[in-house]
Amino acid sequence: MSRNIRSRTRREILDAASRLFAVAGFKGTSLQDIAAEVGCSKATLLYHFDGKDAILVEMLAPAVGAFDMLDKQLAGLADDTVQFAAVKGYVDLVLRFRREITVLYGDIPALLEHPALADVQGMVDRLLDALAARSSEPPAQVTALMVLGAVPVVCMKPAAMDDDELRDVLVRSAAGTLNVRGA
Amino acid sequence: MSRNIRSRTRREILDAASRLFAVAGFKGTSLQDIAAEVGCSKATLLYHFDGKDAILVEMLAPAVGAFDMLDKQLAGLADDTVQFAAVKGYVDLVLRFRREITVLYGDIPALLEHPALADVQGMVDRLLDALAARSSEPPAQVTALMVLGAVPVVCMKPAAMDDDELRDVLVRSAAGTLNVRGA
DNA sequence: GTCTATAAGGTGATAGAC
């Protein structure tokens, strides 16, 4: 059969593509970049896959499948047990598919590497340090990162609260993440 | 003087660009798109700005400036007071510059709108529902969003912990965000 | 299955008329 679904080259392409997508983003990575990383021609890429999109989709497929399983599993739980199961399931999922998650978020680091935004990286690092109460303990640094990621996501969705209420919930819950009580 | 720094057209361009960047991402938006949104030609864009990058940089400038102020302010605080001040300052900053934050994260929604990933949106919505313990209260939905955003950021940075420890910190801290104790 | 060559179209940016 032509285009063996499990050929070695296919896997090499998927691996190289996911590595590049993770650092430069999907749009920021060209077929030429992938071909160079694999060490083949663009035409070879397009022999194995129907297009650039198909590479992305097949790369994300296992993660999407696992997400689908979690989705179905949570659907069968009662309201009082579903919340903690969702937390555990979600954490497991993201830990298991780091590479794919990084691809989804991959255009942000690429953007922050813009020369004009060079200072921002330092600011972010120092903000993280403050959020960790200047602790060098890994768990403190992890929770600081969590707060860093938690807040923007909220602000991108239109909320059913005014900004003052929203601010209050954000600050209190972030303190909960860090396991501290506010001043 | 040529290229008046506060011309009306300049502001219109910045506004149109930020709107487009927020939904399609920086790389996903072309000068042609911006020109069409403003109702002018690409050449006009490039008369007012030194290039596409310059539009992005000037658009983010106020947010970067405010971040810089927070940065300096936190630097003057003692270790025991800096953490909560960082939480409040960060929340304020993000709430104040929603549009700019959305631009930074803009390529993710664009990616999730890919036809092949259509199912994922529904899964995300149901996961959020589960993380909120199926509550329709706005604060519960906000904390669910926080957890959704918190976990991936951690997994993109190499951590000084093994995966089991990391999982434990993530689950416990996410429970802290949601203000629930685990089963 | 892999290659070179090329097509067809979009990109950021420039030149010069008005």
Place this chain on the structure above:
DNA sequence: GTCTATCACCTTATAGAC
């Protein structure tokens, strides 16, 4: 200040030889 026309480049994708 704004436009049209054009540039050089890069993109995804295809054709056909090997």
